[in-house]
Amino acid sequence: MSLKHDREWDYELERIETAIEERDAETVGLQFPEGLKRRGPAVADDIRGLVDDDVTIMLSGQPCYGACDLDTFLMKRSDVFVHFGHSPMKESEKIIYVPLFSNVDPFPIMEESLAELAPPTEDAAAERGTDPDGVDPDVGLVTTAQHMNRFGEMREWLEERGYEVHVRKGDDRLTHEGQVLGCNYASADVDADQVLYVGGGKFHPLGLAMEHPEKTVVIADPVNNVVTVADTDQFLRERYATVHKAMDAETWGVIYCTKIGQGRWEEAEAILEDNDDAYLITMDEVTPDRLRNFGLDAFVNTGCPRITTDDGPQFHSPMVTPGEYQIAVGHEPLESLSFDTFHGTW
Amino acid sequence: MSLKHDREWDYELERIETAIEERDAETVGLQFPEGLKRRGPAVADDIRGLVDDDVTIMLSGQPCYGACDLDTFLMKRSDVFVHFGHSPMKESEKIIYVPLFSNVDPFPIMEESLAELAPPTEDAAAERGTDPDGVDPDVGLVTTAQHMNRFGEMREWLEERGYEVHVRKGDDRLTHEGQVLGCNYASADVDADQVLYVGGGKFHPLGLAMEHPEKTVVIADPVNNVVTVADTDQFLRERYATVHKAMDAETWGVIYCTKIGQGRWEEAEAILEDNDDAYLITMDEVTPDRLRNFGLDAFVNTGCPRITTDDGPQFHSPMVTPGEYQIAVGHEPLESLSFDTFHGTW
Numbered sequence: 001m002s003l004k005h006d007r008e009w010d011y012e013l014e015r016i017e018t019a020i021e022e023r024d025a026e027t028v029g030l031q032f033p034e035g036l037k038r039r040g041p042a043v044a045d046d047i048r049g050l051v052d053d054d055v056t057i058m059l060s061g062q063p064c065y066g067a068c069d070l071d072t073f074l075m076k077r078s079d080v081f082v083h084f085g086h087s088p089m090k091e092s093e094k095i096i097y098v099p100l101f102s103n104v105d106p107f108p109i110m111e112e113s114l115a116e117l118a119p120p121t122e123d124a125a126a127e128r129g130t131d132p133d134g135v136d137p138d139v140g141l142v143t144t145a146q147h148m149n150r151f152g153e154m155r156e157w158l159e160e161r162g163y164e165v166h167v168r169k170g171d172d173r174l175t176h177e178g179q180v181l182g183c184n185y186a187s188a189d190v191d192a193d194q195v196l197y198v199g200g201g202k203f204h205p206l207g208l209a210m211e212h213p214e215k216t217v218v219i220a221d222p223v224n225n226v227v228t229v230a231d232t233d234q235f236l237r238e239r240y241a242t243v244h245k246a247m248d249a250e251t252w253g254v255i256y257c258t259k260i261g262q263g264r265w266e267e268a269e270a271i272l273e274d275n276d277d278a279y280l281i282t283m284d285e286v287t288p289d290r291l292r293n294f295g296l297d298a299f300v301n302t303g304c305p306r307i308t309t310d311d312g313p314q315f316h317s318p319m320v321t322p323g324e325y326q327i328a329v330g331h332e333p334l335e336s337l338s339f340d341t342f343h344g345t346w
Numbered sequence: 347m348s349l350k351h352d353r354e355w356d357y358e359l360e361r362i363e364t365a366i367e368e369r370d371a372e373t374v375g376l377q378f379p380e381g382l383k384r385r386g387p388a389v390a391d392d393i394r395g396l397v398d399d400d401v402t403i404m405l406s407g408q409p410c411y412g413a414c415d416l417d418t419f420l421m422k423r424s425d426v427f428v429h430f431g432h433s434p435m436k437e438s439e440k441i442i443y444v445p446l447f448s449n450v451d452p453f454p455i456m457e458e459s460l461a462e463l464a465p466p467t468e469d470a471a472a473e474r475g476t477d478p479d480g481v482d483p484d485v486g487l488v489t490t491a492q493h494m495n496r497f498g499e500m501r502e503w504l505e506e507r508g509y510e511v512h513v514r515k516g517d518d519r520l521t522h523e524g525q526v527l528g529c530n531y532a533s534a535d536v537d538a539d540q541v542l543y544v545g546g547g548k549f550h551p552l553g554l555a556m557e558h559p560e561k562t563v564v565i566a567d568p569v570n571n572v573v574t575v576a577d578t579d580q581f582l583r584e585r586y587a588t589v590h591k592a593m594d595a596e597t598w599g600v601i602y603c604t605k606i607g608q609g610r611w612e613e614a615e616a617i618l619e620d621n622d623d624a625y626l627i628t629m630d631e632v633t634p635d636r637l638r639n640f641g642l643d644a645f646v647n648t649g650c651p652r653i654t655t656d657d658g659p660q661f662h663s664p665m666v667t668p669g670e671y672q673i674a675v676g677h678e679p680l681e682s683l684s685f686d687t688f689h690g691t692w
Binding site: 029034035037038040041044056057058059060061062063071073074077251255256258269272279280281282283284285286289290291293294295296 | 375380381383384386387390402403404405406407408409417419420423597601602604615618625626627628629630631632635636637639640641642
């Protein structure tokens, strides 16, 4: 298949073309996450080159941060709707999910990460000068959607080096064995004291370490080419500081996120029922500008926890997770602070 | 009716209470424009005090800039949906529109504005030293939704001073005689060479002057307490500069706004059909951050013209109106540049 534009990824144009023809589609909606939006016009060109002239291609201009974040307006108005860059959170006949995999080689950084993992065998432990009795040769392995295509190879690579590798598929929210999301680390719930996370960014391994405090989480980041061991201290300090600020709040905004995979109605409703000074606010994008105008003392975000913890400091009033809210209002002790995770689809 | 919070406006709580009771509503959605969002929690409190405990009140956290901009997600999920601060663009059984009127007195600034209007009578003209033959004693009168409650008084006030006052109700997009919107000045299409605009802000009178270049537009702004005569020169210079920049564009993003009263599908489709290097982008909020990632050379915004003209300079690529697009691509002459207006509802 000849393409108008060169690119590194496989956009599965034939699958899209087939769906357009089979459904006799007149409208096709394409949704890309932020980092891939730039590719949108070229992909639209390629699809236009494959199908009838009367097919209208539409690009979603809504922000998109995950498979939880489908453009439902565009989806409803498209005969074929294609979501690029994430693995399916929930299968649907309407949606074509096109995962886009990183072409970064993970093995050089995995090689470096071995120095942070407990040695795989008694011999290796002796060689490193570690007490062989203390060696647990097992390791859990997790990664993100964009490295999922190499997951089998990663596992074999560790096994070849003597490790017993534990993997599992977390829950319904996840498509693949070994996959983690920013809001779900159930795939790391394995019988091993150490977990190797292969992937970019800080958020996923932090959540992983918070969710599994009893495990050592080693981060092999092939994108930034660094190995680190997840340290939750700084994160916890920030969260405690925010919770303390929120303790002074008299009025609360309770955010219910309207994005298809980010709504937790029961959590929001329970807080409302419990607190006469809490006001329910519905919104898709949760941003400082949108909340400032309400003039409330604090917010509890039942939507994406990544916004609460990563973007939180940008909000003019403290923003906490539902679990942190219970601490801030005195229903739970400070020690109960944990990472906010999502389970299930929608 | 005793209210928990003092306020200047009439939120028509009895009408809302009645609707909740009549419809046996379990969910009530409240939407406020940006400047009134701060009142949301207090209004929610007052409604909670009037109805059964099991009624859930929800505040829209979406940005809101007009009656064209209803939170359709919240509307669909509410048994009673109340839109505050704008007059109805389209009546619906589902929606309760609560207009909120300014309590600023318009007459002191109208008194000052008389110096800029042609005198009402031959005697008045002679007194001012104006040639009585050149006097057209007629004046058109327009205002915005928030001053609409005084419109009758304004008209009488001018008539008492000798003016023949011309008013009309523009088209379906408008609720009231004499009302103008940022995107619709049909109410000023009257048989008078001068129009008095009573209201705040710069955008409305500018659009008014652009839409009716043959008329003198006198602005009596009771909010900022100033009288000016609308001058479109600076505005036109900015628009021509943007159009010139857009002339170099090879690739175009065509924005279709998904807000209920801001979609012009035919305009967007016509541009797409005409231009192979144009890509349709669907979105609700049209912001620089959302468009930057597409990496396109220029944008034509078929949504709210106010974004194109007011926020345009903040976008990394030039953004033009559909009419300006026709100039930029050479289909229309430079002289055809005009203000972009909306007609009809949705």
